[in-house]
Amino acid sequence: MYNHNRIEKKWQQYWLENETFKTDVWDFSKPKFYILDMFPYPSGDGLHTGHIEGYTASDALSRMKRMQGYNVLHPMGWDAFGLPAEQYAIKTGNHPDKFTLQNIQVFKRQLIEAGFSYDWSKEVSTSDPSFYKWTQWIFKNLYLDGLAKYADMPVNWCEELGTVLANDEIINGKSERGGYPVVRKNLKQWVIDMPKYADRLLDNLDDLEWPTSTKEIQKNWIGKSVGAKISFDVKGIEEKITVFTTRPDTIFGATFLVLAPEHDLTKHELIKNKKEVSEYLEITQTKSELERTELSKEKTGIKLEGLVAINPFNGKEIPIWISDYVLISYGTGAIMAVPAHDQRDYEFAKKFDIEIIEVIKGGDIAIEAYEKDGQYVNSDFLNSVDNKKDGIELTINKLEELKKGEKAVSYKLREWIFARQRYWGEPVPAIHFEDKIEVLDDSELPLVLPELEDYKPSQKGQSPLEKAKDWVNIEKDGRKGRRETSTMPGSAGSSWYFLRYLDPKNENEIADKKLMEHWLPVDLYLGGDEHAVGHLLYSRMWNNYLYDKGIVPVKEPFKKLFHQGMILGANGEKMSKSKGNVVSPDELIQTYGADSLRIYEMFMGPLESDKPWSDTGAEASRKFLERVYRLYQTIKIEDKPNNNLERVYHQTVMKVTNDYNELKFNTAISQMMIFVNAVYKEGHLPLEYAESFIKLLNPLAPHITEEIWTKILKHNHTIAYEAWPSYDEIKTVSDTYEMVVQVNGKIRGKIDVSMNTSKEEMENLAKEIPNVKSNLEGKQIVKIIIVPNKLVNIVIK
RNA sequence: GCCGGCCUGGCGGAAUGGUAGACGCGCUAGACUCAAAAUCUAGUAAUAGAGAUAUUGUAAGGGUUCAAGUCCCUUGACCGGCACCA
Numbered sequence: 001m002y003n004h005n006r007i008e009k010k011w012q013q014y015w016l017e018n019e020t021f022k023t024d025v026w027d028f029s030k031p032k033f034y035i036l037d038m039f040p041y042p043s044g045d046g047l048h049t050g051h052i053e054g055y056t057a058s059d060a061l062s063r064m065k066r067m068q069g070y071n072v073l074h075p076m077g078w079d080a081f082g083l084p085a086e087q088y089a090i091k092t093g094n095h096p097d098k099f100t101l102q103n104i105q106v107f108k109r110q111l112i113e114a115g116f117s118y119d120w121s122k123e124v125s126t127s128d129p130s131f132y133k134w135t136q137w138i139f140k141n142l143y144l145d146g147l148a149k150y151a152d153m154p155v156n157w158c159e160e161l162g163t164v165l166a167n168d169e170i171i172n173g174k175s176e177r178g179g180y181p182v183v184r185k186n187l188k189q190w191v192i193d194m195p196k197y198a199d200r201l202l203d204n205l206d207d208l209e210w211p212t213s214t215k216e217i218q219k220n221w222i223g224k225s226v227g228a229k230i231s232f233d234v235k236g237i238e239e240k241i242t243v244f245t246t247r248p249d250t251i252f253g254a255t256f257l258v259l260a261p262e263h264d265l266t267k268h269e270l271i272k273n274k275k276e277v278s279e280y281l282e283i284t285q286t287k288s289e290l291e292r293t294e295l296s297k298e299k300t301g302i303k304l305e306g307l308v309a310i311n312p313f314n315g316k317e318i319p320i321w322i323s324d325y326v327l328i329s330y331g332t333g334a335i336m337a338v339p340a341h342d343q344r345d346y347e348f349a350k351k352f353d354i355e356i357i358e359v360i361k362g363g364d365i366a367i368e369a370y371e372k373d374g375q376y377v378n379s380d381f382l383n384s385v386d387n388k389k390d391g392i393e394l395t396i397n398k399l400e401e402l403k404k405g406e407k408a409v410s411y412k413l414r415e416w417i418f419a420r421q422r423y424w425g426e427p428v429p430a431i432h433f434e435d436k437i438e439v440l441d442d443s444e445l446p447l448v449l450p451e452l453e454d455y456k457p458s459q460k461g462q463s464p465l466e467k468a469k470d471w472v473n474i475e476k477d478g479r480k481g482r483r484e485t486s487t488m489p490g491s492a493g494s495s496w497y498f499l500r501y502l503d504p505k506n507e508n509e510i511a512d513k514k515l516m517e518h519w520l521p522v523d524l525y526l527g528g529d530e531h532a533v534g535h536l537l538y539s540r541m542w543n544n545y546l547y548d549k550g551i552v553p554v555k556e557p558f559k560k561l562f563h564q565g566m567i568l569g570a571n572g573e574k575m576s577k578s579k580g581n582v583v584s585p586d587e588l589i590q591t592y593g594a595d596s597l598r599i600y601e602m603f604m605g606p607l608e609s610d611k612p613w614s615d616t617g618a619e620a621s622r623k624f625l626e627r628v629y630r631l632y633q634t635i636k637i638e639d640k641p642n643n644n645l646e647r648v649y650h651q652t653v654m655k656v657t658n659d660y661n662e663l664k665f666n667t668a669i670s671q672m673m674i675f676v677n678a679v680y681k682e683g684h685l686p687l688e689y690a691e692s693f694i695k696l697l698n699p700l701a702p703h704i705t706e707e708i709w710t711k712i713l714k715h716n717h718t719i720a721y722e723a724w725p726s727y728d729e730i731k732t733v734s735d736t737y738e739m740v741v742q743v744n745g746k747i748r749g750k751i752d753v754s755m756n757t758s759k760e761e762m763e764n765l766a767k768e769i770p771n772v773k774s775n776l777e778g779k780q781i782v783k784i785i786i787v788p789n790k791l792v793n794i795v796i797k
Numbered sequence: 798g799c800c801g802g803c804c805u806g807g808c809g810g811a812a813u814g815g816u817a818g819a820c821g822c823g824c825u826a827g828a829c830u831c832a833a834a835a836u837c838u839a840g841u842a843a844u845a846g847a848g849a850u851a852u853u854g855u856a857a858g859g860g861u862u863c864a865a866g867u868c869c870c871u872u873g874a875c876c877g878g879c880a881c882c883a
Contacts (some may be wrong), residue, residue, distance in 0.1 A: 001835090037831095118814090132880085138880070212801075212802090213800095213877080213878080216800060216801050217800090217801080217877085217878050217879080219800085220878065220880095221878085223879080223882065225882070225883080227883080243883080244882095245883060246882095247883080299881085316836095323881095324879045324881090325883095326881080326883075327881075327883090328828065330882045331882075331883065334883095335883045337883085338883090343881095344881050344883075345883080347881095365823095403822095410883085412879085412880095412882055528878085532878080533878085533879095603809090603820085603821070605810055606810085609803090609810095610876085611809070611810090612808090614808080614809065616821095616822055616823075617808095617809065617821075620821060620822055624821085626835095627836095630836090643868075666811085666821095667811070667819085667820080669811090669820080670819065670820035670821070671819095672820095673821075674819080674820070677820095732863050738816080740815075740816050742815085742816090742863085742864075744863080744864090745863065745864045747816060750816070771849090771850080783863060784863085785815090785863045787815060787864095788818095790815060791815055791816080793815080793863055795863050
């Protein structure tokens, strides 16, 4: 039995005292490796098993890379501002300010006790003024460059949380935090113009080594559609109605237009049925987002009497309707409805008895809309065109000639709603003067969050900062103004924190340019997949923007991305307090030790999969480490070679090295187990192998290996920078192998032969095996397939 | 509805188109022990057989191939994302 508590404490202290893992970022003499973890928000719950999982993986890779001679940057910090941290504080009756600091202390202790090799001299916290000075500075620049705007627009309002929310913070019409209802509301709000970067965020994905699923999620979220904008004249008035459509070629089937309820024209004075229209608008406005998008519900709408649109090609009059199935936030907020070839328009037309004109043959429009390809009919100049692509192109060309339309793209990606009417965030560094808005000068940053006793959200849409009257009302150059009282969302600080680790104390810029040039991009970014459309999109956008400004030298911040899977409870369900299936890292470290916990979480299965927890499995990892420790105490370690172990040793070095690089820790561990089993069987261990094996195990079990390295192998300093073992690929293969003999693909025999036996010899040996012989009896050999150094397959008839 | 992923023993899982089940857990038997734990040894996909061996077997069905867990098609279950996006 080894005493994990004593050994682990001792080495954790040693690493801290000796600053073993402090990175000299200015040392450019070695190849760099920047390996980044998604930093946690410091809730009072402390670390959970999922944190340990991802952080162990990145830590193991960091430790190997150091031993391989890389200058490794492996930092950690705190996503300390934002809704999660603030909600947690409110829930537990604490002030977020001190509470956050307290929680950070707990997290840091836990990370140290797990044996992670972070360089704590690079620690950052998003709620620290010296950090958020630069968050505000980036915002200021976004504003000056027209990418941050104060605009009147429909936003997501959550009454319960007392704030607006971004689209990625809403799941199925409810707030991600707390699951409260969210409604659409028109409000003046700070937004960041994500759509402006939509194309680049899409195109750059091709160059990133990211999981395909994450790329797909981002592609879907950006939701690029190519089509056309078509402008319809409205009879008798100046205003036109512009619609966006991906199928301009179906325009001869457009039998009505539909406007979103929020569309400007719904308030036009020539509308005859104003009363009914405003009644309809009122009903739709009180609906929550969830109700409005209920798919199962029947379509509703109302016809605008007194206004008709004109088809630009044939002058046909087209009625105009309002319906909430058209969204103001997508395209132009108006569509041309082609009921014959769009199911939604079809349902609407059926319900309100509107004409349905078939323009593409192939379906039966008496039953349903036909949305596939086919020959054009009833379509004037398009009737002779035989495919969709040409039809669309020709239509757009004609529209352009008539000056009635043009090619257009539309995105689902919307503005990032950037303000929160909450206390715990970076103050937006802007002042509202009577005539205009101004952002603060660099010299006025950071704009420090005022201390407030009562920081709780109000339900009237006002920020708690309104209460800090002295702070809000200011006079500048003789003009009276009011500070913006909204704060920034949680994702603000996390959109650029990876830059700050390079140079966390720099007071003059985000980070020294030379450092950014050397260290960026992040070589490997590890974290959960729940940030696929939030943080991972925002930070890409900010980085692209900073690249455009010449501040950051790379377009994309994270070259390679990896998501660890979730660790589930033993019952296969997500760990949660209410289900009572949560396991606590503190307890596990106390019982089994950090090394055991690390080994177990890496051995459970592939890093990327969700895996259920098992108590016996955690115990088994402890037993493996015991077995290793016992091996070094009981087996004879001598400075002389052992041919019986040579092959398995080289195989182990090769497999462990390759698997670590690919984050396949489960198979690396099983190979180390195979090696240990082989050594026990042999009863003897050459010194070279003994030392190398401890190096191989060190990244996953750093404490026990440091102990063995110094106490048993008698070295007088840390193993952290010892050279990583090398292997000889030739020595990984034996000189004999088990040749498999198949008859018609079924195994009929196996025989040991020497490597590189000739094909003829292989065939002859195969035919001599009794069981093969009897299978061949009386049969005709059709073909013999020989795979050198592997197998013989005899095909018979 | 659209997009992506996944499905292998009792369990976690392993398998560059070439011996399915590595490694570990659990279980069974044995050694050690007064006994237990720990440790060690052997066994452990199913069916039949004392055994050699044979047959079946990677969600279901089909296909390609000398050879399929792996490639292709169809279907199903589960997980995730988006969803009245024109």
